[in-house]
Amino acid sequence: MNKEIVVSGIRSTGQLHLGNYFGAMRNYVRMQEAYDCYFFVADWHALTTHPDTSELQNSVLNVLAENIAAGLDPEKVTLYCQSAVPEIAELYLLLNMLAYKGELEKTTTFKDKVRANPENVNAGLLTYPVLMTADILIHRALYVPVGKDQEQHLEMARNFAQRFNHRYGELFPEPQAFNFGAELIKVPSLDGAGKMSKSENQNATLYLADDDELIRKKVMKAKTDSGPAEPDSEMPEYIRNIFQIMSLVSAPDVVGKFTADFNSANIRYGDMKKQLAEDMVRFISPIRERAVELRKDTDSLKRIMTRGAEAARESAGRTIAEARRLVGLNYLQ
Ligand code: AQP
Numbered sequence: 302m303n304k305e306i307v308v309s310g311i312r313s314t315g316q317l318h319l320g321n322y323f324g325a326m327r328n329y330v331r332m333q334e335a336y337d338c339y340f341f342v343a344d345w346h347a348l349t350t351h352p353d354t355s356e357l358q359n360s361v362l363n364v365l366a367e368n369i370a371a372g373l374d375p376e377k378v379t380l381y382c383q384s385a386v387p388e389i390a391e392l393y394l395l396l397n398m399l400a401y402k403g404e405l406e407k408t409t410t411f412k413d414k415v416r417a418n419p420e421n422v423n424a425g426l427l428t429y430p431v432l433m434t435a436d437i438l439i440h441r442a443l444y445v446p447v448g449k450d451q452e453q454h455l456e457m458a459r460n461f462a463q464r465f466n467h468r469y470g471e472l473f474p475e476p477q478a479f480n481f482g483a484e485l486i487k488v489p490s491l492d493g494a495g496k497m498s499k500s501e502n503q504n505a506t507l508y509l510a511d512d513d514e515l516i517r518k519k520v521m522k523a524k525t526d527s528g529p530a531e532p533d534s535e536m537p538e539y540i541r542n543i544f545q546i547m548s549l550v551s552a553p554d555v556v557g558k559f560t561a562d563f564n565s566a567n568i569r570y571g572d573m574k575k576q577l578a579e580d581m582v583r584f585i586s587p588i589r590e591r592a593v594e595l596r597k598d599t600d601s602l603k604r605i606m607t608r609g610a611e612a613a614r615e616s617a618g619r620t621i622a623e624a625r626r627l628v629g630l631n632y633l634q
Pocket of ligand 1: 310311312313314315319320321322323324325343446447448449450451486487488489496497498499500501
């Protein structure tokens with residue numbers, strides 16, 4: 302029986318962090334046996350916000366090394382770089398005719414990025430959800446393991462797929478965001494403001510490349526207060542965030558103990574952060590060490606991407622041939 306198809310990508314815009322891991326990479330690893338997986342480094346997407354390309358190649362190789370270090374097996378999944386599959390760009394062009402300026406301007410991530418960087422509101426940024434749709438539909442994928450920030454983009458991808466099918470003929474499934482049936486994840490930053498991110502909140506984001514001392518320092522600086530004044534107080538959001546992060550890396554009985562301490566108005570945040578820092582070091586350091594080793598062998602990483610691009614182009618070539626035929630662009634056949 303054919304396996305169901307899965308696609309997901311990570312932008313090469315810096316070092317990967319805990320949010321990328323729990324929002325996306327952990328599911329890549331969990332899905333690699335049972336699904337037909339295409340995972341890519343989104344270097345074209347990186348250009349929408351990072352026009353300086355001096356670090357791009359290094360960043361692409363880091364993303365690849367850190368994904369393999371986190372447990373992805375290049376023998377089981379197709380790993381490639383987005384720009385090595387030009388069929389994606391052709392599908393993006395076709396889909397752009399089905400995407401309207403008004404809906405693109407209303408996208409939350411677009412509005413956030415415009416606010417953050419008003420002097421670089423380029424057309425690539427506006428059409429980001431269209432390129433993301435092309436990334437997914439080029440392999441006719443059904444599932445897309447992503448974090449919560451991508452939910453709206455997936456809804457748009459389903460709309461664009463439907464519009465194509467309706468106008469030109471049935472070709473694309475409607476892709477779903479995937480987290481094994483659970484809510485999509487958003488890993489908050491340690492300062493209580495926004496999410497962990499490659500390019501923003503860097504002092505409050507835990508990176509998979511952070512050394513043990515830096516991890517401890519960042520965790521100990523996480524925003525807390527003097528604790529609840531009375532039992533069963535409501536938990537402020539920045540404290541809830543620390544509990545959420547703790548639940549990702551600490552044992553359930555540890556989280557349970559500190560939850561009970563909070564509920565009895567008897568919590569010592571210093572102790573909680575020390576425990577979290579040690580559990581975090583235990584979680585991140587093996588991934589970091591494996592990634593450092595893998596990153597030394599640039600040739601192997603490039604070979605993995607070359608092989609991946611060949612397999613991705615085979616699948617993409619089949620889809621784009623069908624898309625051309627349905628749109629009516631196959632004059633010479
Ligand atoms: N904080 C997060 N919590 C859960 N999931 C997250 N993801 C990102 N941040 C979190 C998920 O990681 C995957 C790859 O993200 P991306 O590279 O496409 O870029 P992004 O969403 O824009 O993430 P960053 O890390 O914040 O990058 P920059 O700073 O460059 O914008 C996606 O599945 C995403 O949901």
